[in-house]
Amino acid sequence: MAERVLDVKNLKIDFHTYAGEVKAIRDVSFHLDKGETLAIVGESGSGKSVTTRSIIGLLAKNAKIVGGEIDFHGKNLLDIKEKEWQDIRGNEIAMIFQDPMTSLDPTMKIGQQIAEPLIKHKGASKKEAWAKALEMMKAVGIPNAEERINEYPHQFSGGMRQRIVIAIALICEPEILLADEPTTALDVTVQAEILDLMKDLQKRVKTSIIFITHDLGVVAGMADRVAVMYAGEFLEYGTVDDIFYNPQHPYTWGLINSMPTLESQTLESIPGTPPDLLDPPKGDPFAARNKYALKIDLEKKAPFFKVSDTHYASTWLLDPRAPKVEPPAEIQRRWAKYAKMKQTASNS
Amino acid sequence: MPEKKKLLEVKHLKQYFKNGRTVTKAVDDVSFDIYQGETFGLVGESGSGKTTTGRSILQLYKPTGGEVIFEGEDVLKLKGHDDKLHFRRDAQMIFQDPYASLNPRMTVEDIIAEGLDIHHLVKDKQARHDRVIELLETVGLNESHASRFPHEFSGGQRQRIGIARALAVEPKFIVADEPISALDVSIQAQVVNLMMDLQKNRGLTYLFIAHDLSMVKFISDRIGVMHYGKLLEVGPADEVYDRPLHDYTKSLISAVPVPDPEIERARKRIGYDPSGENEPGQSMHEIRPGHFVRCTDAEVEHYREVAASYEK
Numbered sequence: 245m246a247e248r249v250l251d252v253k254n255l256k257i258d259f260h261t262y263a264g265e266v267k268a269i270r271d272v273s274f275h276l277d278k279g280e281t282l283a284i285v286g287e288s289g290s291g292k293s294v295t296t297r298s299i300i301g302l303l304a305k306n307a308k309i310v311g312g313e314i315d316f317h318g319k320n321l322l323d324i325k326e327k328e329w330q331d332i333r334g335n336e337i338a339m340i341f342q343d344p345m346t347s348l349d350p351t352m353k354i355g356q357q358i359a360e361p362l363i364k365h366k367g368a369s370k371k372e373a374w375a376k377a378l379e380m381m382k383a384v385g386i387p388n389a390e391e392r393i394n395e396y397p398h399q400f401s402g403g404m405r406q407r408i409v410i411a412i413a414l415i416c417e418p419e420i421l422l423a424d425e426p427t428t429a430l431d432v433t434v435q436a437e438i439l440d441l442m443k444d445l446q447k448r449v450k451t452s453i454i455f456i457t458h459d460l461g462v463v464a465g466m467a468d469r470v471a472v473m474y475a476g477e478f479l480e481y482g483t484v485d486d487i488f489y490n491p492q493h494p495y496t497w498g499l500i501n502s503m504p505t506l507e508s509q510t511l512e513s514i515p516g517t518p519p520d521l522l523d524p525p526k527g528d529p530f531a532a533r534n535k536y537a538l539k540i541d542l543e544k545k546a547p548f549f550k551v552s553d554t555h556y557a558s559t560w561l562l563d564p565r566a567p568k569v570e571p572p573a574e575i576q577r578r579w580a581k582y583a584k585m586k587q588t589a590s591n592s
Numbered sequence: 593m594p595e596k597k598k599l600l601e602v603k604h605l606k607q608y609f610k611n612g613r614t615v616t617k618a619v620d621d622v623s624f625d626i627y628q629g630e631t632f633g634l635v636g637e638s639g640s641g642k643t644t645t646g647r648s649i650l651q652l653y654k655p656t657g658g659e660v661i662f663e664g665e666d667v668l669k670l671k672g673h674d675d676k677l678h679f680r681r682d683a684q685m686i687f688q689d690p691y692a693s694l695n696p697r698m699t700v701e702d703i704i705a706e707g708l709d710i711h712h713l714v715k716d717k718q719a720r721h722d723r724v725i726e727l728l729e730t731v732g733l734n735e736s737h738a739s740r741f742p743h744e745f746s747g748g749q750r751q752r753i754g755i756a757r758a759l760a761v762e763p764k765f766i767v768a769d770e771p772i773s774a775l776d777v778s779i780q781a782q783v784v785n786l787m788m789d790l791q792k793n794r795g796l797t798y799l800f801i802a803h804d805l806s807m808v809k810f811i812s813d814r815i816g817v818m819h820y821g822k823l824l825e826v827g828p829a830d831e832v833y834d835r836p837l838h839d840y841t842k843s844l845i846s847a848v849p850v851p852d853p854e855i856e857r858a859r860k861r862i863g864y865d866p867s868g869e870n871e872p873g874q875s876m877h878e879i880r881p882g883h884f885v886r887c888t889d890a891e892v893e894h895y896r897e898v899a900a901s902y903e904k
Contacts, residue, residue: 402638432637458777513779514782
C-alpha cells in the first residue's frame, strides 16, 4: 500500500463576514499518497483554494476552523503555532500561486529569492545556496541562467516567472507541493511547457502534488486522482479514469458536458449559479441546478456510495432504490469506453 | 454554393504603437473578410494582436494603415459626425472583463439604455424602460434587475448585462473580445449558448476573439490564427483545427489540453520556431478552397503538399 503523506478529516471552515458566517468548507475528507498528484476541480467559490490554504497555514484572518483535522506526520496542522509553521512552510510543504506576476518580490534578485529557502530551512551557506539556485534555474529551463540569476522579476515574462516560482517551491524538495491554478494566467503553449516541467520535477523530487484547477483538460493530463468539489463539499472522487470515463455525480456530468469536445455539436450548460454559502442548502448542494435531482436530494445529502475500490460518489442515484436515469449522450459514450477499457484490462 | 455577402473586409490593417524610439507592430498587415451572419474566430496567444485587431476595426484606436470596409464603405474615411455615429450603432463590442466594463455608479437600466439615449432610439421614459426590460429578458435576466447596480451581480450575470447593452442599439456586427474567459466553465457554456441563440434569431455577425481554441472551434464558422501581429492562417473552423497548415497553428493545437486522459497520455507537443515569420515577401495564399496561409510564393508548393498529406 502506498505511503500516506497527508490525511484531511472532516475539515470545516467558516469565514466571518459582515453578512454572517460563510460556510466555505463543509466537511471535507481526503488523503494524499506519496508521489501522487491529486487534482481538486471546482468552480470559483467552491472552496478548493481555501482547502489548500488550510494545509499550508495561510488562511485569511477572518477564517475560523470549525472542526476537523489535517494529519501530517502525526501532527495536526490545524493546531500548530505560527512559529512552527515557519519551519514547515516552504520546506516540507510548498505552494505555487496562480499569478506569477504578484507572487515574487519585485525588489529582490531572483537568485536570492530562489536561494532563500535553503538558507532559512536547510542551514546552507550563501555560496552553497547560490550554486543550488543556479542548478535549479537550469532544471526549470531558464536559459542563460548564469546571467539571469542576477536579474529582477520584471525582467522575466509570465512563463519564466512561473518557472522561477516553481524553482523556489521545489528547492527544498518538499513532501507536498500545493499548486493553486499554476497555469491559469499563462498562454496554452507556455502552460503545456510548465505542466511538462512539473511532471518531470515531480518524478525527480518524488513530491506529492495537490493541483487546484477548473480546467478539466489540464486535470486529464496531470492527475492520478481527482476530487470534484462544489459549494464547500466533495461530490465525487476517484482515479482520473474513474472520473473522466465513469463519472457518477450529475455535477461531474455537467462539468464534462459543458466543455466542447472535438465531436460536440451542442453545448449543454448547467443552468443557474452555485448556492450562497451564507445559507447553504440542506441536501445535495447541486440539487437546485440538477435536472436529475430526486426528492431526497433536497432534504438530505447523499453519503459516499462506493463505485469501486478507488471511486466514491455522493449522489442518491447510486442508491439501489433510486430510479434509473439516462445520463447525457457524451457521458454514455464515456461509460461505454470505460466498460471496454475494463474488459481489455481483465483479458490481459 | 450561393455567394455569401461580405459584411466586413479588413485590408492590410496596420496598427503600430510608438514607444519612445521603438515601434511596436501590434497588428502588421492583417487582411481578412467576415461574411454576413457568420462567426469569425480570431485566436492567438497574449500579445499576438488579436484584441488590437478587434479594437482597430471598431476604431477604438486610429489604425496606422489599411482599410476597414463595412458594408462597402471604408469606415476609416468616415468624416461627418452622423456617419461615424451610424457605424457605432451598427458595430458593437462585448468586453472581456465583466467587472471592469460596467460603470459601478450606474444602474443596470442606465447602462443598457445609454446607447438608446445617444442614438435617440426611444421616445419617452416609459418606452425606454420597456425596451430595457425586453433586453434584460432576452439575455435571461428580468425586470427586478433593472434598478440594481453592477456589484450586485455575479460574473456570468454581468456578462449578460454587457451583451444586453451591446444589443440595445440593434447592431449588425459585434466584436466579442474574450467574452467568456473570465467565467467559470459551467457559466461559459451558458453565455456561449446565449450568444449563439441571439445570432440565430437576429442574424448577427460576430468577431469572436479568444485564446481558448476548443471553444473558438465550437462557436466559429471560420478561424484566423494570429501570432506576433501577423495573421498566419485563415480557414473554415473544422479544417484549421483538424488539418492545420502553418507550423504555428499545429504547435498551438498540440498544446490545447483535452478533457480525456487517454488523449492526454498520448499527447505529443509540436515545437515551433518563429524565425520564419519575418521573411520578406509573405502574403496570404489560398492552399485549399477558403483555406489561406501566410507564406512566400516559393513556399506555396510546400503547403499544397501538407494539405495533400491529410487526404491519405
